[in-house]
Amino acid sequence: MNSTTKVFGVLILGSFVFLSAINYMADNIDDYEAVPLPPPKHKTIVSHNPMIKVDATSRSKWTLVDFSTGETYSIKDLEKERSKLNKYPWDIGFQRTKIITNSGLTNPDGNVAVRNMGPVDFDSVSVAPTAGYIQDAKSYGKIINKAIADWYLYRTRTHNVESQKNVYAVRMAEGGYLKMRILNYYCNREEAECKTIMCGRQEAACYGIEYVLPKESGRHFPPPVIPDKEASLISDSPTSPISILPEPVN
Numbered sequence: 410m411n412s413t414t415k416v417f418g419v420l421i422l423g424s425f426v427f428l429s430a431i432n433y434m435a436d437n438i439d440d441y442e443a444v445p446l447p448p449p450k451h452k453t454i455v456s457h458n459p460m461i462k463v464d465a466t467s468r469s470k471w472t473l474v475d476f477s478t479g480e481t482y483s484i485k486d487l488e489k490e491r492s493k494l495n496k497y498p499w500d501i502g503f504q505r506t507k508i509i510t511n512s513g514l515t516n517p518d519g520n521v522a523v524r525n526m527g528p529v530d531f532d533s534v535s536v537a538p539t540a541g542y543i544q545d546a547k548s549y550g551k552i553i554n555k556a557i558a559d560w561y562l563y564r565t566r567t568h569n570v571e572s573q574k575n576v577y578a579v580r581m582a583e584g585g586y587l588k589m590r591i592l593n594y595y596c597n598r599e600e601a602e603c604k605t606i607m608c609g610r611q612e613a614a615c616y617g618i619e620y621v622l623p624k625e626s627g628r629h630f631p632p633p634v635i636p637d638k639e640a641s642l643i644s645d646s647p648t649s650p651i652s653i654l655p656e657p658v659n
Contacts, residue, residue: 456592456619457633458531463616465503466596473499473511476579476587476620487515487552494519500581505614506561506570506594507553511582513545514552519582523556526576526588531619537578537586537628560591569603570594570613586628593617 461479465472473482475498482497484490487509494516501521502509511519522542526534543556562571572591579587593600596615598608621630 456531457635458619458621460592461618461620463503463618464614465505465616466614468505471502471504471509473497473502475499475582476501476589477581477583477585477622491516498582500579500587503614503616508557508560509552510545510554510557510579513554514547515545519544520580520584521582522580523554524578525556526578528574529576531576531588531590532633534576534578534588535630535632537580537588537623537630539628542578542580561594567603567607569608571600571603585623585626586630587620587622588630589618589620591616591618 461474461476463472463474463481467483469485471484471487473484475481477498477500480498482493482499484493484497484502487494494511495518499511501511502515509515510523511521513519522544524538524541524543526538543554545552545554547553548555548558557577560573560575562573563569564571572594574590574592576588576590579589581587594613594616595603595608596612598612602608621633623629624631
């Protein structure tokens with residue numbers, strides 16, 4: 410047997426092995442495709458606390474929120490309209506994923522400050538801390554509040570924004586305290602949906618925020634009121650009663 414015949418035989422044998430492997434894989438793929446995938450598991454959050462939804466969809470305006478009254482105000486330019494920052498009794502401002510507070514370099518006359526408590530159980534935070542609060546400052550050329558600037562994760566696979574579910578203690582403009590947690594960033598979708606599909610930017614920037622104020626002036630937060638009926642479940646975004654904030658006042 411000459412070398413040409415041997416080479417030809419090896420090629421035939423290799424082709425046979427390759428085609429057999431491909432056929433085997435194709436059969437297995439068909440089998441697996443016929444079996445439906447199990448439903449995705451999503452973390453369920455139970456809440457009995459007040460909820461608000463903040464419209465921060467504008468790219469040219471800031472929505473300023475007064476959590477003590479639920480009022481919102483609109484401002485276009487933080488520098489040119491600085492007088493409005495003192496005119497309105499606001500605590501936290503929202504524009505898309507950006508968050509500012511009524512404090513520091515944003516408004517030197519403001520008293521607001523934020524402390525990041527981390528991803529702890531929301532209801533377990535019963536007292537606002539006395540120290541560790543941060544005001545707005547400049548970082549890498551931008552004015553931010555480092556306590557809350559990293560409130561979200563950006564998912565590169567779906568290009569969606571997902572809240573880290575951190576609890577924030579806030580010293581408010583009028584001197585009281587607030588605790589809050591951002592549960593959702595999307596207007597008409599649950600955040601759980603946006604973990605597996607791409608949610609468009611036009612559907613984004615409607616914050617779903619859980620929050621609690623002290624009953625009286627002080628640092629102690631009341632426990633949630635748990636109804637006798639079945640608890641309302643929030644699957645990564647609020648479905649319990651939501652207070653839709655009114656249109657911002659210009």
